[in-house]
Amino acid sequence: MSSETTTKIPEAAPAPPPGAATPKRRVPQGHQRLLTRRDRLTLGLMAGLPTILHVALVWVTAFASIALAFTTWDGIGFDSIKWVGFDNFKELFTNNPQFWPAVEHNIIWFVALILIPTPLGLFLAVQLDKQIRFSRVYQTAFFLPVVMSLAVIGFVWQLIYNPDTGLINSLIGANEPGHYIDWIGDPDLNLWAILIAASWRHTGYMMILYLAGLKGVDPSLREASALDGANEWQTFKNVIFPTLRPTNTVVLVVTIIEALRAFDLVFVFNKGAEGTELLSILVTNNIIGESSRIGYGSAIAVVLLLISLVVIIPYLVSTFRKERRA
Amino acid sequence: MHRSSPGQSMPGTSRRTVLRGLGGAAVLGAGIPLLSACAGSSASSDTKTVTVGSNASDAVPKKGYADVYAAFTKQSGIAVDINTKDHNTFQEQINTYLQGTPDDVFQWFAGYRMQFFASKGLAAPIDDVWKTIGDNFPSAMHDLSKGQDGKYYLVPLTTSPWAVFYRKSVFQKYGYEVPTTWDAYVALCRQMKKDGLVPIAYGDKDAWPAMGSFDQLNFRLNGYDFHVELMAGKASWTDAKVRKVFDTWAETLPYHQEGAVGRTWQDAAQTLVAKKAGMYMLGMFVAQQFSNKADLDDLDFFAFPEIDPAYGQDTVEAPTDGIMLSKKPKNHAGSVKLLEFLGTAQAEEIYLKADPSLIAASTKADTSGYSALQKKGYEMISQAKHLTQFMDRDSRPDFTSTVMQPALQKFIRDPKGIDSLLSSIERQKKTIFASG
Numbered sequence: 143m144s145s146e147t148t149t150k151i152p153e154a155a156p157a158p159p160p161g162a163a164t165p166k167r168r169v170p171q172g173h174q175r176l177l178t179r180r181d182r183l184t185l186g187l188m189a190g191l192p193t194i195l196h197v198a199l200v201w202v203t204a205f206a207s208i209a210l211a212f213t214t215w216d217g218i219g220f221d222s223i224k225w226v227g228f229d230n231f232k233e234l235f236t237n238n239p240q241f242w243p244a245v246e247h248n249i250i251w252f253v254a255l256i257l258i259p260t261p262l263g264l265f266l267a268v269q270l271d272k273q274i275r276f277s278r279v280y281q282t283a284f285f286l287p288v289v290m291s292l293a294v295i296g297f298v299w300q301l302i303y304n305p306d307t308g309l310i311n312s313l314i315g316a317n318e319p320g321h322y323i324d325w326i327g328d329p330d331l332n333l334w335a336i337l338i339a340a341s342w343r344h345t346g347y348m349m350i351l352y353l354a355g356l357k358g359v360d361p362s363l364r365e366a367s368a369l370d371g372a373n374e375w376q377t378f379k380n381v382i383f384p385t386l387r388p389t390n391t392v393v394l395v396v397t398i399i400e401a402l403r404a405f406d407l408v409f410v411f412n413k414g415a416e417g418t419e420l421l422s423i424l425v426t427n428n429i430i431g432e433s434s435r436i437g438y439g440s441a442i443a444v445v446l447l448l449i450s451l452v453v454i455i456p457y458l459v460s461t462f463r464k465e466r467r468a
Numbered sequence: 469m470h471r472s473s474p475g476q477s478m479p480g481t482s483r484r485t486v487l488r489g490l491g492g493a494a495v496l497g498a499g500i501p502l503l504s505a506c507a508g509s510s511a512s513s514d515t516k517t518v519t520v521g522s523n524a525s526d527a528v529p530k531k532g533y534a535d536v537y538a539a540f541t542k543q544s545g546i547a548v549d550i551n552t553k554d555h556n557t558f559q560e561q562i563n564t565y566l567q568g569t570p571d572d573v574f575q576w577f578a579g580y581r582m583q584f585f586a587s588k589g590l591a592a593p594i595d596d597v598w599k600t601i602g603d604n605f606p607s608a609m610h611d612l613s614k615g616q617d618g619k620y621y622l623v624p625l626t627t628s629p630w631a632v633f634y635r636k637s638v639f640q641k642y643g644y645e646v647p648t649t650w651d652a653y654v655a656l657c658r659q660m661k662k663d664g665l666v667p668i669a670y671g672d673k674d675a676w677p678a679m680g681s682f683d684q685l686n687f688r689l690n691g692y693d694f695h696v697e698l699m700a701g702k703a704s705w706t707d708a709k710v711r712k713v714f715d716t717w718a719e720t721l722p723y724h725q726e727g728a729v730g731r732t733w734q735d736a737a738q739t740l741v742a743k744k745a746g747m748y749m750l751g752m753f754v755a756q757q758f759s760n761k762a763d764l765d766d767l768d769f770f771a772f773p774e775i776d777p778a779y780g781q782d783t784v785e786a787p788t789d790g791i792m793l794s795k796k797p798k799n800h801a802g803s804v805k806l807l808e809f810l811g812t813a814q815a816e817e818i819y820l821k822a823d824p825s826l827i828a829a830s831t832k833a834d835t836s837g838y839s840a841l842q843k844k845g846y847e848m849i850s851q852a853k854h855l856t857q858f859m860d861r862d863s864r865p866d867f868t869s870t871v872m873q874p875a876l877q878k879f880i881r882d883p884k885g886i887d888s889l890l891s892s893i894e895r896q897k898k899t900i901f902a903s904g
Binding site: 214216217218219224233237238239240304305306319322323326328329332412413415416427428430432437 | 877899903
């Protein structure tokens, strides 16, 4: 478009005249085609299909498993579904030697994740936020475990914990008869061994969340507190940490979810043997297999659902309340 | 439908942006037919092909079965379409697989596991096949292949015994003798411990090996009939007879390798390979861990020792694998032909050429090519009065996996409190077996 001008006056710098672009701006046509019948059909499909999928895969299945929790069913043909009322729950609460340990371990899982990797992640984030040298390297190193699947982490940590050939026992000579440490089989040890592996990953996750939160802290706050003569700890405690409130909420929710869905690491590690029972593992053990106890497994799943609701409903209520206020 | 826009600069959703979003929805929609297409992949309905659902996903058995089916095709002109699934996945999905559109025939296990699906109508009886192949099998195999209704449902292919494995060189070095009675066995354990060996290698991380220990003790102490009753959920776990099994077991637990719940059977087998352990009670597949030919030649076994002379060593645990006919095979005539072929000694010989860690289920199969270990296993099985499968093949799998596996792990880690353990097992058993 400007080739003509450049050939005519080669020396002249082609300074664009002010407002040259204005005639190019398209004037709206005045009429705009809105949705044709076909469009509405496609739109309907677009909104309808996900809705159907969502309802079918989330709500129908959720209600189906709640209903199945009151039946016994081996999964073969619908005519073998038998209504048993609360029998599954009665059986679960009174007769299943793995149920209460599983509930307990899910709780321990949550408490341990809040007490160990969360402060550690926060600490690392604060250090990394100081723009120290090789900050990127550290960030990558700490975040790397988060990228890996928990199943893979399970395999990796088994190489460390294997009582016969693993790293720890080989180093300290605890794989000899007499002073044998069974990291995987001993119910007093195995949960903690797995929690260390879980924390190893969770720390990086927490670090990234807090790092993002810290990047959002107004630098003038730091300056102001420095001017007021606060030392580093005081600044963190009284100024920085309170501003991390939204991040803390996210961290809490994420950790609760991690504790409730804990499964893969344990399943790979020792399939939820004594000492590492979890609700999710009990559900799987009862439902998957050749002659499944689908009703019973559903009852455990319903317990897990109820626990999740107890945690999630208050969170949602408080979030929505905040939004309405805003 | 056209509508005039109210203002000239309405920025709202234009038709183009609306439609652009639809691309994504179309992709989603396309996924649905794909999902349903997964279910029935082999839809060949011609009579010249038989489809086989196979769980032989490991390299060695996979090749063995491929050779067998190739030989069948060559002989009969009927093509075999093999649909191989990962071994464990096959087991986990067998329920839905058989209810959907299964292959004409499928590989499965003898025992309760076969009877369960037969009684649910998910397999077709094959009495006509057995009329042809019956003579090829010993009576114990006949029993193993029948459903609870007395009809045949399985063609057995391969089997292998459970026994106590040891290394000849170790026994020679210390001058040990093969124990045939319980007292001799315990005395040998004591001696081995003195000699600085782990008397009995043990690993129960996968939770099933301990069920094998229970089986051996139970049918040696209480006999085959009680064992069957117990597995069928009829006898009580609080019976003094069961209590005795656990007491006897507890007596030898100090001679078992420490930390069994954290160790896989493979790792336990390695202690036998390394000559650190004296004995290992397991299935003959333990030979798979002896990768060195000289070590393998050094491997030997003896039958689990006699405890009660009334029962002697008459029962052998010999898990048997075979093949079944699905409920509505597309090619019934071809499937029958294939099953008849698989019931011949010839088919088993072809298979065992590729996989020498097992034994033919048929007594007609040529044993001249067997290794010393196979020959001994074959003898043991053919002389047995009763064959059992394994706890998780002889009893309801939902009971064994959700109740027995954790209970036995608890016991071998800490053998105290047997009574409360047994009453807990019995209570849980009642609800599971009552659920039909």
